[in-house]
Amino acid sequence: MQIYICVKHVPDSAAHITILDKNRIEENVNFLLNPYDEHAITESIKIKDKYPGSEVIAVCLGKQDAEKTLRSAMAMGADRSILIASDALHDSIATARILKAAIEQDGNPGLIFTGKESIDSEGMQTQFRIGALFDFPVATNVVRLDIEADAVIVDTQMSGGIANTYEMTLPCVIGAGRGLNTPGYPTFPDVVKSKKKPVKKIALTDLLVETAHSSTNIIALEPLTQTRTPEEITGNAKEIALKIVNILKEEAKVI
Amino acid sequence: MMKNVGVIIELDNGRVKESNWGMITLARQKNTKLFAFVINAAPGKLKPALELFGITNIVDICFAKDWENNPAKNPAVWAKVLINVIKEYHIDAVFGLSTAMGKDLMPRMAALIEAPLIMDCFSVDLENNLAKTSQYSGKTIATIKLTGDVLLFGVRPNCVEPVEAQVSSEILKFEGTHIHSKGLKVIKAGDTDKSSKINLAEADVIVAGGRGMKNAENFTLLFLCAQKLKAALGASRVAVDSGWVPYSMQVGQTGEKVSPIVYIACGISGSVQHFAGMKTSGMVIAVNMDENAAIMSTCDYYAVADALKIIPELTKLL
Ligand SMILES: Cc1cc2nc3c(=O)[nH]c(=O)nc-3n(C[C@H](O)[C@H](O)[C@H](O)COP(=O)(O)OP(=O)(O)OC[C@H]3O[C@@H](n4cnc5c(N)ncnc54)[C@H](O)[C@@H]3O)c2cc1C
Ligand SMILES: Nc1ncnc2c1ncn2[C@@H]1O[C@H](COP(=O)(O)O)[C@@H](O)[C@H]1O
Numbered sequence: 001m002q003i004y005i006c007v008k009h010v011p012d013s014a015a016h017i018t019i020l021d022k023n024r025i026e027e028n029v030n031f032l033l034n035p036y037d038e039h040a041i042t043e044s045i046k047i048k049d050k051y052p053g054s055e056v057i058a059v060c061l062g063k064q065d066a067e068k069t070l071r072s073a074m075a076m077g078a079d080r081s082i083l084i085a086s087d088a089l090h091d092s093i094a095t096a097r098i099l100k101a102a103i104e105q106d107g108n109p110g111l112i113f114t115g116k117e118s119i120d121s122e123g124m125q126t127q128f129r130i131g132a133l134f135d136f137p138v139a140t141n142v143v144r145l146d147i148e149a150d151a152v153i154v155d156t157q158m159s160g161g162i163a164n165t166y167e168m169t170l171p172c173v174i175g176a177g178r179g180l181n182t183p184g185y186p187t188f189p190d191v192v193k194s195k196k197k198p199v200k201k202i203a204l205t206d207l208l209v210e211t212a213h214s215s216t217n218i219i220a221l222e223p224l225t226q227t228r229t230p231e232e233i234t235g236n237a238k239e240i241a242l243k244i245v246n247i248l249k250e251e252a253k254v255i
Numbered sequence: 256m257m258k259n260v261g262v263i264i265e266l267d268n269g270r271v272k273e274s275n276w277g278m279i280t281l282a283r284q285k286n287t288k289l290f291a292f293v294i295n296a297a298p299g300k301l302k303p304a305l306e307l308f309g310i311t312n313i314v315d316i317c318f319a320k321d322w323e324n325n326p327a328k329n330p331a332v333w334a335k336v337l338i339n340v341i342k343e344y345h346i347d348a349v350f351g352l353s354t355a356m357g358k359d360l361m362p363r364m365a366a367l368i369e370a371p372l373i374m375d376c377f378s379v380d381l382e383n384n385l386a387k388t389s390q391y392s393g394k395t396i397a398t399i400k401l402t403g404d405v406l407l408f409g410v411r412p413n414c415v416e417p418v419e420a421q422v423s424s425e426i427l428k429f430e431g432t433h434i435h436s437k438g439l440k441v442i443k444a445g446d447t448d449k450s451s452k453i454n455l456a457e458a459d460v461i462v463a464g465g466r467g468m469k470n471a472e473n474f475t476l477l478f479l480c481a482q483k484l485k486a487a488l489g490a491s492r493v494a495v496d497s498g499w500v501p502y503s504m505q506v507g508q509t510g511e512k513v514s515p516i517v518y519i520a521c522g523i524s525g526s527v528q529h530f531a532g533m534k535t536s537g538m539v540i541a542v543n544m545d546e547n548a549a550i551m552s553t554c555d556y557y558a559v560a561d562a563l564k565i566i567p568e569l570t571k572l573l
Contacts, residue, residue, distance in 0.1 A: 011391060013392040013508055013527060013528055013531070014527055014528070017391045017394045017395055019395065025391065035509060091371075093369060093371065096366075119391075119392055119508060119509075120390060120391055120392075121390055122374070122375065122388070122389065122390055123374065124358055124362060124374045124375070124409075125362035125365060125366070125372055125374065127362075128362040128363050128365070128366040129362075129365070129366045129369070131366065132367055132369075135437065136438065137331065137436070137437065137438030137439040138331075138363070138366075138439075139439070140358065140359060140362070141355075141358070141359075153442065156359065157502075157503065158355040158356070158359075159354060159355040159356075159454050159455065159456055159457075159503070159511075161503030161504075162445030162503075163445050164328075164359075164441065164444050165441070165442040165443040165444075166439055166440065166441060166442060167440040168438055168439050168440070169437075169438040172438060172439075178502065178509050178510075179502050212369055213403070213404075214369055214370055214401075214402055214403030214404070215371060215401075215402045215403070216371045216372075216373060216399050216400070216401055216402070217399065217400045217402070218390075218397050218398070218399055219385070219398050219399065219400050220397070220398040221390070221395050221396070221397050221398075222396050222398075223394065223395055223396075224389065224393060224394055224395060224396055224534065226553055228553060228554060228555050229555075230551060230552055230553070230554050230555065230557050231555065231556050231557075232556075232557055232558070232559070233540075233556050233557065233558040234558070237560065237561070237564040237565050237568045238568050240542075240558045240560055240565055240568070241565055241568035241571070241572055242572060244540060244556075244565075244569055245569065245572045245573065247538075247540065247556060248484070248517060251538070252516055252517045252537070252538050254459055254460050254484070254516050254517055255484065255573070
């Protein structure tokens with residue numbers, strides 16, 4: 001079985017974000033593999049262990065530098081990867097079309113993994129769009145996965161710690177959630193090995209993807225400014241508790 | 256030109272969840288006609304409340320009885336039925352809540368018709384087709400232009416103050432005829448109705464604990480306090496990773512994104528990743544031993560104190 005994992009190259013969540021030209025960010029910060037996509041890779045390696053002979057392929061639409069993220073994916077166990085190099089910003093509608101075209105051109109997906117969301121654009125939707133384009137079933141925020149011969153059983157995390165259980169036929173699309181597994185850190189030999197694994201580079205124009213009639217475009221980006229002016233609450237434990245109660249009553253009006 | 260705007264009503268025990276009212280208020284803009292999409296409920300009972308908030312058309316979506324594979328809970332079936340509703344009533348824009356349910360439903364709808372969708376938005380301008388949402392772990396606010404025939408908005412719960420606007424409404428019946436979801440079957444749908452816990456994403460008040468709570472037992476202190484406040488319990492990733500509380504309680508970039516009226520952070524340092532999940536809270540109160548902790552400069556009130564001492568005192572006073 002061929003397992004494709006869509007991985008996104010995103011700015012480190014700890015990086016300081018500077019805005020340029022009012023609608024894009026200064027990209028001179030550390031970029032890495034989207035954290036949820038790490039769970040996707042970890043899970044696909046587990047499946048490969050269960051079904052020897054499977055192939056795990058990481059796919060990324062991103063700038064040239066995204067090769068770094070693909071190397072991380074391969075250090076975590078992916079066999080090879082595909083980079084659709086593009087400096088432009090693509091919305092999830094276009095991204096899904098491009099990823100679909102690249103996967104279709106490359107092979108025959110038995111499973112497609114994504115993360116439940118990317119931490120930069122926080123779109124929460126690319127997995128569903130890929131699924132719709134292939135006409136595959138989709139589950140998102142998956143925290144448990146059992147694979148059988150021609151079906152998968154998944155638990156998806158709902159609110160309040162409650163899970164839904166779905167059964168999906170293969171092939172299908174899985175949006176990995178954080179509870180799915182614990183990604184391990186690659187060892188030094190893993191990293192060395194990943195340097196030798198192949199990265200196929202595709203030019204966006206070679207995929208001949210038609211432009212969708214709908215889109216989302218960022219027209220302005222502003223830093224979230226902190227408007228709070230912290231005020232200290234002083235006193236002993238009892239006095240502090242009393243002051244908090246007053247604030248909750250008089251100002252916040254929640255009690 | 257008049258726009259037909261649909262709102263997907265989220266129910267809890269057959270009642271309209273509180274957070275719907277703010278969403279409807281956001282959807283009610285100049286030249287809009289509001290349609291409430293009510294799925295598997297008795298719309299007659301909901302009618303007076305929906306009218307109070309300006310809904311003129313209630314679309315009562317019911318499924319045929321002889322349904323296989325539990326369609327009543329199948330998000331893929333819901334998405335298809337809702338798309339039919341959109342077509343039937345020439346809906347221009349759809350609002351839904353960016354809750355766990357909304358996150359499993361709205362992107363499915365958007366994908367089916369390749370419509371633009373912004374999740375977790377907190378401001379929408381239907382005249383110019385713009386939405387505002389946070390990006391880059393909540394560090395920036397993006398204004399996004401949507402282009403398409405039908406526009407979808409997943410609204411962050413509690414981000415808009417509900418405002419009433421009394422109208423009268425009519426109920427339109429819509430049969431969800433035999434629609435199937437190819438390949439996705441519901442084995443078990445977690446029953447949110449049965450959970451007595453207050454939902455983190457929709458809570459008015461959240462009491463959250465971090466490493467400073469030191470162990471699982473001390474979280475009981477927070478729980479007792481939260482109970483008195485009718486608050487939800489939240490946690491930092493450290494508290495979750497230490498096994499003190501379940502992951503479903505994690506607030507932050509890789510946890511739940513919340514915007515309660517009040518967020519009380521106890522023994523939480525206020526890392527960027529934690530902040531990403533709670534920075535849109537109305538008021539932030541921090542209790543921390545370290546006056547230099549990041550949270551102390553990004554809150555409204557702070558006490559340099561031992562949370563393990565303050566919390567029990569607070570509980571006593573409530
Ligand atoms: C990719 C990524 C994603 C992440 N996602 C999240 C996320 O979603 N949510 C999240 O929370 N974190 C997340 N983190 C982790 C984050 O970076 C921090 O490690 C974490 O938030 C710290 O938790 P904390 O504040 O409980 O612990 P600490 O940072 O250790 O802070 C503990 C605080 O408690 C105070 N304290 C100690 N004892 C007491 C006492 N008795 N009374 C009062 N105060 C006391 C201390 O002064 C200190 O400020 C993520 C990290 C990464 C890399
Ligand atoms: N440019 C991209 N390249 C590869 N995968 C992507 C890309 N954008 C999104 N994805 C995948 O889709 C998931 C959801 O992304 P989003 O819809 O942006 O929240 C991510 O976790 C990735 O797995």
